[in-house]
Amino acid sequence: MNENQSEALRQVLPGKALTEQGLPKDAVQHCQEALVLYPDNADLWYQLGTTLLASQKLSEAAQALRQAIALQPNFAKAYNNLGGALKKQGLYEEAIRWYEKGLALCPDSAQLWYNLGTTLLTVPRLSEAAQALQQAITLKPDLAEAYTNLVIALIKMPRLPEAVKVLQQAIALKPNCAETHNNLGFALQSQGKAAEAIAAFDRAIMLKPTDPEIYNNRAQAILLSGNLARGFAEYKWRTKVNRYRRFYEGFDSLPRWGGENFAGKRLLVYDEQGFGDVLQFCRYLPLVKARGGSVQFSTKQPLLRLFANFPGIDELIEHTTEAIAQTQFELSVPLLSLPHIFGTTLQTIPASIPYLTADQHSIAAWRSNMNCSGTNLRVGLAWAGNPENIPGQIRTCGLKAMSPLAGIPGTTFYSLQTGAAANEANTAPPDMRLIDLTGNIADFADTAALIMNLDLVVSVDTAVAHLAGALGKPVWTLLPAAGEWRWLLARSDTPWYPTMRLFRQGTPGDWNSVMTAVARELRMLAAKAGMT
Template identity: 40%
Template structure:
């Protein structure tokens, strides 16, 4: 016998009869397929999983394994089909419902995904992973309080789950439960120092606390683990900017955008850094990448306006973010009208109805729930600087005042405040919306305002509204502050009250914008790292010519700011 390897002729395989197929290969055993998956040989594993299903069509486990691999490969629609077939064979298999929920979630079928994951939890209450997956889905929908419950339940079942700890850290941070978030983030990193997302989530919380150096360490650790992780670069850039390392911040953020051009956080952080530095042309262009491009609930339809001539067409402008942002950017409405608009409509909260009545350039205010008027174009208020070509600080439109108090309300408020002693009547707002993510940094605890009460000759009027309005009742000396909260029923009433005051002292909240838009003298107290619109270092602002800025010189230190405000008030009282 001649050995083929020694140069002899090898035997040819026997020919198959015409039209016949080769016998099917026996499917690989499950452990062999799992080995292929572990080695990353996923195409081979996929073929093997399909062969296993063909050889045993009634085996639900084979279909679950195939669906899970399709999910891993990102073939979500195929995974849904396979997993639904598996559930048809074995409705009580929690693993099938869990994998189906993940696939549906990737396809953005959120309600169906939640139902599938909830079923997985009911079928196997001891499975921590399904609870963690359900929490992640809830967090994606902004339902963070429910997500926290799911993550904590997962950790009760599996205290060593770094994934659940990292996810818990992120949701607690969103809920402003900062101390709990730090504890969860540290636990995640302790459990798995190589968990890049855990490092990022912890870094975000540390940055929120002002511990920017520690945050940078966390983000850099994540980048060492995953150099391509755009989210880590995006957050690192923001932390570098918080330490005043702006050129490093810009370079890092541009790197994040190169890694992932569609990364909304990187684009937004880059935009805000550029705007903070006064580089408006590039900053507003980058800001157009922010998400969402239009608020949830706004009906689809007209295309976005980019600044082209309107030629008599109707345009719908819409409020996008907070009350202060709306006040700041309605200044652009006369400019929009000058671009040839047939009608300018504004979709805004009801609180603006009276305040904006008669605003030049505004034809009608569209309130939530109203049937939308027929429009040709739409634009967010925060996109108007870009659309209208605001490229330099000098090109910011500042026709102050561009808002005015309602004439009918002025006599009533004049009489209401007529009895206050002088020489100065000063309005005060010390806190913003407690739900705002940056509230910890922009609001001042009421007890820190004590130096203001010592300034002789000032009659204090509280313009604070909401749950914090009552705080001064236990802090200010008896009768030192007139509390107007019950009477400030909307922004028009607040505007009319401000019209009777000599000065408004406020933190960075809607009151600052309102006083500035009314052309009232206003002093705004800012944190060390301010919002982009207040720029850096300067005491004035091109957005509001009647505003003076008082900035923190150390992160978190309001005492120095309040002392400087008190000193400036003393000088104002003493001035002839």
């Protein structure tokens, strides 16, 4: 080794030290100066790439790490960090290839298996992700993050019993981790094991008594068990959960209405969470009005026309920061706090229907476009939830899964599906007479008018089901095995909507048995309609 090479190698240690001291710019400079002297040193290129990665200079980091690998093809750590640089740039498939190359060299690296697993989870390639994360745990049983991500993969698949077992393993290794007990509660709740879930959340709260996320999760397990009074009382914690704070933070400085008479004052009841939540809980607004004063209701633009003549609303406001800033009011309350304020139990749910109506002129206009001559039964279909979150993905069955409904004599189907999944109507199952008028739907008022021209709505757990129930239309709601708290446990009916029937999966992911049951009931209904 010549003098220049020795100097280059001596530069590696100061570079590492500077990085550890939080001085990445100086570390980069050290590496670059050393590389001028010794451009063929893989360790220097690796140190440069790692430092650039820590500085979020991702493209430059990837370039340096590739150079390290070119010089030293068996450099497993470089493969790992190159995968990390690519993953952070959203180049997931390329990152996966480099992680796999690294594992070919170093199959016993728990970190490489973990990074491969989390990247596969992002893509998502769930089964492969679960295998990689399980291998990481096998190699390093105390790798807590691997358990967390493996549980996410198993829940998404969904393989809930396995998720519970993994969480129990994690608890055995680290019994005082509140997050693990919280995740166990969620997995148990998703299996409908409300009592066990509540016990897991109790333990998590004992370990971390100030975490609003855990209280919010326990509230939903309590609601699932049917104890609405206690569940809605604890559900106040949702307003403190970080990911929901955007719904409430603009109202923190204002007096919160607690149910008292407010004669002579203006009360703003404001929209929160999803469309389905608004459609379900707007039923409480007439009860609010009965306590006196002026009721203002802010909601999202697609709901405004639907609520134009809603009883109990004195002033309707679009739920935007600008519109609310221009509104004068003395009190405020989030919509989903109303069930607690009114002391709701299973026996006292305000369930008089319809509590929403559609405009008669709009109903007539939609009827003229229905094209349903020779039809005995008109059935609306919605087959997908929100693809951007796990619950929405689990609730989605897809139009193809509804194939058993095709070919029922005298039945015409109408798409009620919006969003990207609406395109599935273009490739309807064979023998399914499906008419798609959703291109003419501008908002929920249009959807309501279309539903009023139908005999039945068959929908996954999405806003369409809530709308049909609020309109008093017969609606069959298709539920995954991991049913949400509002549908309670093991019921085929719901106290929230008298005209709704629930069809539940027996096992996670099994939509076929659900559709078989729906098809059987629909055939009987169509036969009755044909006899009248």
